[in-house]
Amino acid sequence: MRRLLTLLLILSLVAPARPASQAVVLVVGADSPAIEMDSVSVRKLFLGVPVLVNGKPLHPLRNRSDPLLDEIFFQQIVAMSQSSYDRQILIGVNRQGWLRPEEYSRVEDVVAALNADPNAVSYMWQRDVGHNPKIRVIRVVWSD
Amino acid sequence: MERLVNSLRVRLIGVVLVILAALVPPLYLGVSAIVREGYAERFVNSLRVYSRLMADELEALEEQDLDRRAVALLDSAVLSGQVLFAEIRDGTRVLHSSIATAPIRVPAQDDFYLGDHNDQVYFITHTVNRGDHSMTLRLGFDEVPTRESIAAAERRVLMAMGIFVAASIAVAVWLSAVIARPMVRLQLAAQRVAGGDTHTQLRVYSSIREVQELNYHLEHMRRELVGANERLSREIREREVSEEKRLDLERRLLHRERIATIGTLAGGVAHEFNNIMTPILLYSQLAAEEVPAEDALADYLRRVIAAAHRARSLVMRILTFSRGMDSQQPTVFPLRVPVEEALALLREIVPTNIEIVLAAPDQTLPVRGDASLVHQVVINLCTNAYEAMRQSGGRLTVTLGTIENPPESQVRPGCYHVLEVSDTGHGIDPLVLAHVFEPFFTTREVGEGTGLGLSVVHGIVSSMGGVITVRSTVGSGTTFSVYLPAATRQLQEAAAAASTGA
Numbered sequence: 001m002r003r004l005l006t007l008l009l010i011l012s013l014v015a016p017a018r019p020a021s022q023a024v025v026l027v028v029g030a031d032s033p034a035i036e037m038d039s040v041s042v043r044k045l046f047l048g049v050p051v052l053v054n055g056k057p058l059h060p061l062r063n064r065s066d067p068l069l070d071e072i073f074f075q076q077i078v079a080m081s082q083s084s085y086d087r088q089i090l091i092g093v094n095r096q097g098w099l100r101p102e103e104y105s106r107v108e109d110v111v112a113a114l115n116a117d118p119n120a121v122s123y124m125w126q127r128d129v130g131h132n133p134k135i136r137v138i139r140v141v142w143s144d
Numbered sequence: 145m146e147r148l149v150n151s152l153r154v155r156l157i158g159v160v161l162v163i164l165a166a167l168v169p170p171l172y173l174g175v176s177a178i179v180r181e182g183y184a185e186r187f188v189n190s191l192r193v194y195s196r197l198m199a200d201e202l203e204a205l206e207e208q209d210l211d212r213r214a215v216a217l218l219d220s221a222v223l224s225g226q227v228l229f230a231e232i233r234d235g236t237r238v239l240h241s242s243i244a245t246a247p248i249r250v251p252a253q254d255d256f257y258l259g260d261h262n263d264q265v266y267f268i269t270h271t272v273n274r275g276d277h278s279m280t281l282r283l284g285f286d287e288v289p290t291r292e293s294i295a296a297a298e299r300r301v302l303m304a305m306g307i308f309v310a311a312s313i314a315v316a317v318w319l320s321a322v323i324a325r326p327m328v329r330l331q332l333a334a335q336r337v338a339g340g341d342t343h344t345q346l347r348v349y350s351s352i353r354e355v356q357e358l359n360y361h362l363e364h365m366r367r368e369l370v371g372a373n374e375r376l377s378r379e380i381r382e383r384e385v386s387e388e389k390r391l392d393l394e395r396r397l398l399h400r401e402r403i404a405t406i407g408t409l410a411g412g413v414a415h416e417f418n419n420i421m422t423p424i425l426l427y428s429q430l431a432a433e434e435v436p437a438e439d440a441l442a443d444y445l446r447r448v449i450a451a452a453h454r455a456r457s458l459v460m461r462i463l464t465f466s467r468g469m470d471s472q473q474p475t476v477f478p479l480r481v482p483v484e485e486a487l488a489l490l491r492e493i494v495p496t497n498i499e500i501v502l503a504a505p506d507q508t509l510p511v512r513g514d515a516s517l518v519h520q521v522v523i524n525l526c527t528n529a530y531e532a533m534r535q536s537g538g539r540l541t542v543t544l545g546t547i548e549n550p551p552e553s554q555v556r557p558g559c560y561h562v563l564e565v566s567d568t569g570h571g572i573d574p575l576v577l578a579h580v581f582e583p584f585f586t587t588r589e590v591g592e593g594t595g596l597g598l599s600v601v602h603g604i605v606s607s608m609g610g611v612i613t614v615r616s617t618v619g620s621g622t623t624f625s626v627y628l629p630a631a632t633r634q635l636q637e638a639a640a641a642a643s644t645g646a
């Protein structure tokens with residue numbers, strides 16, 4: 001019995017710790033007029049389709065600071081494969097004249113852009129939002 | 145082994161195999177990766193769209209009778225045949241499809257790639273916002289059909305690669321045969337040419353331009369070689385002939401020099417001897433006049449005088465030989481005349497068992513020289529022929545004719561009148577034949593011949609600018625041929641001068 005307890009203790013130490021629960025959230029600047037968005041609007045926004053709030057178009061910002069965040073973006077937000085997304089964006093830009101979402105490779109840049117543009121919308125890890133008063137979460141995109 | 149490795153066909157096939165070995169594996173891996181990614185992309189795209197629609201549908205469901213409607217939605221997903229796991233979590237509440245599914249292991253995390261977590265099920269979770277609270281929709285999609293499709297596609301790619309490799313090798317073998325066959329034929333033909341068969345044409349039919357050009361140049365080289373060989377052979381033959389002529393001329397020159405030396409020596413001796421003989425003959429004749437005819441001494445003196453005459457005759461013949469027979473002023477005369485005169489004389493003294501035949505054309509056959517010397521030549525030659533047939537009898541043939549550029553090497557090119565004396569006697573031994581024209585050479589018994597007959601003939605012919613040759617076969621007979629330069633032009637000139645003078 002003692003041996004079994006020792007083995008379990010060792011296994012619990014050696015086994016990789018299960019990561020803490022994490023979530024991806026949709027965020028806007030503190031001054032943004034956007035309050036709430038359903039999943040279809042979010043998808044439209046990041047596929048380049050103009051989405052208006054109070055008569056002004058929202059500006060989608062892609063957060064490419066984390067590869068996993070990219071996968072979650074394709075799977076949860078736009079709900080398609082990367083190649084399909086690229087194709088759709090190209091079609092929208094070339095045929096409809098829609099705008100391609102701006103891309104940022106650092107979280108700090110995303111936050112700065114959100115603060116600078118009240119109509120900007122982006123997504124990031126919940127932990128990156130923290131208690132930043134300049135950012136507002138408007139929707140949970142995905143949670144583990 | 146080295147010969148095999150160096151052969152063109154093996155090299156070509158080897159190069160193709162090396163290229164295939166270098167290209168086919170990465171090509172197969174690349175095509176397989178493209179196939180896998182294509183299938184995976186389609187699979188992931190379709191399930192993401194499908195699950196998103198499910199989540200949107202769930203988000204839009206009315207609150208009334210929500211559980212029943214949610215389970216119906218899950219049943220619809222399971223009935224699609226692609227969903228192996230469907231679950232809705234709302235706080236502590238968990239809703240499952242009412243349709244029983246096979247138990248599967250459900251991992252804690254979502255999948256983002258085909259084959260993630262290696263469990264053959266692609267799990268995806270959507271957060272569904274329903275006003276004041278959120279729910280999670282979790283679906284598990286069957287990866288097996290897509291994986292089987294990928295495996296089947298990879299097998300097809302592998303099969304296509306195999307067919308490509310086999311076709312490439314077959315084409316390489318065929319191509320190497322097409323290229324190598326004419327080369328091998330050229331090689332065999334070149335070997336035959338190198339072996340001496342230079343008349344075998346290097347002719348290979350090939351559609352390859354380079355092979356055609358190689359064939360053309362080799363054939364050109366062969367023809368050049370054949371031409372060079374023929375030129376070389378001709379030159380060698382000419383050199384051999386000229387060398388033979390040179391040796392013969394050298395031999396003849398030595399012979400002439402020898403004869404001339406002997407002739408000079410003999411002439412000197414004969415001259416001195418003639419001076420000695422003159423008083424002997426003179427005083428013997430004076431003495432004979434003083435002695436009565438019936439006296440025995442007179443008989444002795446007559447014998448001395450006769451011997452002195454014979455000795456003087458001999459001396460005169462020696463002098464004739466040594467002086468080159470130029471005592472008379474040369475004239476142009478018909479060759480036939482002295483020949484016929486000599487034969488008429490000979491018919492009187494030759495026994496009847498020897499037939500004398502003259503074969504002569506109607507032409508005059510003019511030659512330049514002394515007719516009496518030609519008469520002596522005929523007498524000497526015919527006497528020798530008669531001597532050769534004295535015991536057995538036979539035919540003595542004298543032939544006259546004309547010949548342009550005689551084949552005998554010692555005769556210079558030109559027009560000659562020929563006097564041939566042939567007999568059917570015992571012939572002359574080859575060892576003897578080489579010396580017959582030398583002075584004092586004789587095969588007769590001592591006292592029967594002086595060995596000067598043929599050397600005198602030789603001297604006479606030479607003094608007339610002619611050549612005498614002899615050919616003989618032991619047991620069959622001998623033929624002496626005398627080539628005298630034709631004097632047709634001189635005869636015409638003499639005739640013209642005579643008519644002008646008249």
